[in-house]
Amino acid sequence: MATGADQAVGFGLLGFSLSLFTYYTIWVIVLPFVDSDHVIHSYFLPREYSVILPGVAALILLLFVGTFIGVVTWKNRKPKKVD
Numbered sequence: 001m002a003t004g005a006d007q008a009v010g011f012g013l014l015g016f017s018l019s020l021f022t023y024y025t026i027w028v029i030v031l032p033f034v035d036s037d038h039v040i041h042s043y044f045l046p047r048e049y050s051v052i053l054p055g056v057a058a059l060i061l062l063l064f065v066g067t068f069i070g071v072v073t074w075k076n077r078k079p080k081k082v083d
């Protein structure tokens with residue numbers, strides 16, 4: 001059973017993910033249909049970043065996953081047996 005701290009962290013991560021998803025969805029899907037001089041555009045980054053930021057995040061994720069796999073395989077190597 002999860003403790004109160006685990007649930008708080010889980011709800012925090014869920015809230016962060018939901019807010020990030022909502023921000024990105026509005027930024028990429030809704031904003032192109034709103035006039036460019038509308039005040040809502042001041043709350044969002046320029047459109048170029050909608051492609052750059054996820055690309056950089058994907059590269060960082062691949063770097064961390066590759067590093068983790070490399071460290072795990074390096075530590076699990078067995079020495080060669082000499083007969």
